[in-house]
Amino acid sequence: MAILVVGSVALDSVATPFGKAQDALGGSATYFSTAASFFTDVRLVAVVGEDFPQAHVDFLQSRRVDLRGLQRVKGRTFRWAGEYGFDLNQAHTLDTQLNVFAQFRPQIPDAYRDSEVVFLANIDPDLQREVLLQVRAPRLVAADTMNFWIEGKREALLKTLKQVEVLIINDAETRQLAQDANLVRAARTISAWGPHTLVIKRGEYGALCYRHGAWFSAPALPMDGVLDPTGAGDCFAGGFLGYLANTLNFSDENIRRAVVMGSVMASFNVEAFSLDRLRTLAYPEIAERYGAFRRLTHFDALD
Amino acid sequence: MAILVVGSVALDSVATPFGKAQDALGGSATYFSTAASFFTDVRLVAVVGEDFPQAHVDFLQSRRVDLRGLQRVKGRTFRWAGEYGFDLNQAHTLDTQLNVFAQFRPQIPDAYRDSEVVFLANIDPDLQREVLLQVRAPRLVAADTMNFWIEGKREALLKTLKQVEVLIINDAETRQLAQDANLVRAARTISAWGPHTLVIKRGEYGALCYRHGAWFSAPALPMDGVLDPTGAGDCFAGGFLGYLANTLNFSDENIRRAVVMGSVMASFNVEAFSLDRLRTLAYPEIAERYGAFRRLTHFDALD
Numbered sequence: 001m002a003i004l005v006v007g008s009v010a011l012d013s014v015a016t017p018f019g020k021a022q023d024a025l026g027g028s029a030t031y032f033s034t035a036a037s038f039f040t041d042v043r044l045v046a047v048v049g050e051d052f053p054q055a056h057v058d059f060l061q062s063r064r065v066d067l068r069g070l071q072r073v074k075g076r077t078f079r080w081a082g083e084y085g086f087d088l089n090q091a092h093t094l095d096t097q098l099n100v101f102a103q104f105r106p107q108i109p110d111a112y113r114d115s116e117v118v119f120l121a122n123i124d125p126d127l128q129r130e131v132l133l134q135v136r137a138p139r140l141v142a143a144d145t146m147n148f149w150i151e152g153k154r155e156a157l158l159k160t161l162k163q164v165e166v167l168i169i170n171d172a173e174t175r176q177l178a179q180d181a182n183l184v185r186a187a188r189t190i191s192a193w194g195p196h197t198l199v200i201k202r203g204e205y206g207a208l209c210y211r212h213g214a215w216f217s218a219p220a221l222p223m224d225g226v227l228d229p230t231g232a233g234d235c236f237a238g239g240f241l242g243y244l245a246n247t248l249n250f251s252d253e254n255i256r257r258a259v260v261m262g263s264v265m266a267s268f269n270v271e272a273f274s275l276d277r278l279r280t281l282a283y284p285e286i287a288e289r290y291g292a293f294r295r296l297t298h299f300d301a302l303d
Numbered sequence: 304m305a306i307l308v309v310g311s312v313a314l315d316s317v318a319t320p321f322g323k324a325q326d327a328l329g330g331s332a333t334y335f336s337t338a339a340s341f342f343t344d345v346r347l348v349a350v351v352g353e354d355f356p357q358a359h360v361d362f363l364q365s366r367r368v369d370l371r372g373l374q375r376v377k378g379r380t381f382r383w384a385g386e387y388g389f390d391l392n393q394a395h396t397l398d399t400q401l402n403v404f405a406q407f408r409p410q411i412p413d414a415y416r417d418s419e420v421v422f423l424a425n426i427d428p429d430l431q432r433e434v435l436l437q438v439r440a441p442r443l444v445a446a447d448t449m450n451f452w453i454e455g456k457r458e459a460l461l462k463t464l465k466q467v468e469v470l471i472i473n474d475a476e477t478r479q480l481a482q483d484a485n486l487v488r489a490a491r492t493i494s495a496w497g498p499h500t501l502v503i504k505r506g507e508y509g510a511l512c513y514r515h516g517a518w519f520s521a522p523a524l525p526m527d528g529v530l531d532p533t534g535a536g537d538c539f540a541g542g543f544l545g546y547l548a549n550t551l552n553f554s555d556e557n558i559r560r561a562v563v564m565g566s567v568m569a570s571f572n573v574e575a576f577s578l579d580r581l582r583t584l585a586y587p588e589i590a591e592r593y594g595a596f597r598r599l600t601h602f603d604a605l606d
Binding site for chain 1: 389390484485486487488490491505507508509511513517518519520521522523525526527529550556559560562563590593594597598599600601602603604605606
């Protein structure tokens with residue numbers, strides 16, 4: 001089952017204590033698509049400018065990502081510059097140039113309208129709803145958002161959430177959205193607004209999933225080789241939804257597997273700058289790391 | 304198998320957004336003993352002043368805690384006052400009065416010298432070693448410490464660590480002790496100094512265990528009813544070591560069960576101020592919550 005993703009394609013300049021990258025391939029839709037492409041076909045809708053390197057287009061095509069929805073318009077591509085200190089959980093934005101992304105209006109190609117799984121990456125919640133108007137009858141709609149929209153377009157966001165089954169956000173966003181310092185109550189509140197499943201990303205602490213009133217806790221892999229956390233959240237979403245779209249199984253048990261698969265894909269992505277680790281990744285490594293997550297968390301019942 | 308614990312018995316005044324307690328029963332050895340007492344016999348070594356209420360002595364005795372090592376001396380009992388904001392991970396100390404604890408020299412009663420499991424709670428590392436000189440041949444020595452000793456008595460602490468098999472500290476202390484921002488490398492460094500097992504407490508994010516080069520990740524229970532986190536770390540240690548002392552099984556598998564049992568006991572303790580939740584706790588509730596931790600973390604292998 002193909003996934004439709006709508007989000008950003010960007011050129012990122014990132015510095016961490018372990019190195020840096022200049023004008024590297026980035027953007028929420030890019031990370032998501034690449035991670036999801038290990039599991040299923042991906043249809044991308046985004047916009048780039050005239051300066052977007054053909055090599056990046058070639059890379060996405062090599063990952064079987066359908067680029068018929070990638071608009072190329074006059075102007076410069078969205079650029080983001082940021083840095084991380086030793087606390088890799090926190091990005092410090094140095095510069096944001098929206099460029100062509102400022103006028104982005106998602107146009108869903110006819111060939112994408114039958115998409116059964118839709119991921120609305122972190123864009124204006126009004127645009128997220130515009131996307132849903134253009135798809136026929138998706139079986140699963142998932143979305144991301146951020147503090148910028150929670151603060152600035154709260155009403156629009158709440159309208160969007162009514163149409164979202166799975167919300168994938170981080171813990172700070174969960175608390176901010178629900179206006180509640182307690183994560184359990186916050187999840188309950190948000191769930192009542194629409195999404196029956198909340199996936200709460202917590203960086204190096206793993207992820208929590210709240211679904212139909214029950215919790216699942218997935219760990220992050222303890223790692224000593226994190227080079228660049230940029231895109232980890234979108235790779236998580238890509239692994240999570242890619243796995244679900246491939247297995248076509250939305251049971252509680254399979255949602256749990258999908259959450260772990262999200263953590264697996266995020267754990268690979270942070271091992272190198274930009275998408276470099278996913279460029280060389282092969283499926284057997286993914287399955288092996290899934291097994292490592294099982295060993296990491298397993299404990300026996302009491303005798 | 305009885306556990307020997309050496310640490311503090313205190314009177315705590317604590318305020319959180321959800322209430323407060325004045326001169327309530329506290330201290331590392333108190334929390335540890337009470338939590339461990341659900342699993343095994345506990346022998347306590349600590350000091351209190353003339354003002355220490357008999358009701359607290361009676362409570363510890365009702366939990367089968369052996370108090371022959373509890374010194375009662377002239378002066379006032381150790382007092383700590385602190386408060387928490389909505390971020391319950393971080394205590395803000397308002398006042399510390401060491402009182403009789405300032406001159407504490409652990410005297411291990413003869414009847415305790417054959418203790419096979421020893422927990423050196425958070426006290427001066429020189430005193431921790433003095434304790435070990437007074438016990439015969441413990442099968443398992445575990446210890447806690449804190450930033451105060453890591454900064455102020457580093458050499459003494461490193462000397463103590465050579466004699467410690469299990470170090471139970473939080474993530475910030477792990478990084479500070481190893482002088483490494485990365486938790487994986489930090490654990491490896493500390494492990495090389497002595498402790499073959501590191502249990503790293505991460506508050507609402509659960510606990511990590513590093514042992515013979517492998518990691519185990521235990522979650523915390525998502526909770527909406529945390530009233531007071533004071534003593535959670537010591538209840539964790541009490542559940543962990545109490546379970547191990549009771550089962551007499553130091554295999555990797557049982558260490559994992561013990562880590563979860565630590566999380567279980569901590570999760571109960573934070574439900575009320577002081578030790579109030581443990582006063583009414585019964586073992587069937589403990590076993591039931593252990594099961595909840597299993598459901599919280601379980602996920603299946605890939606098909």
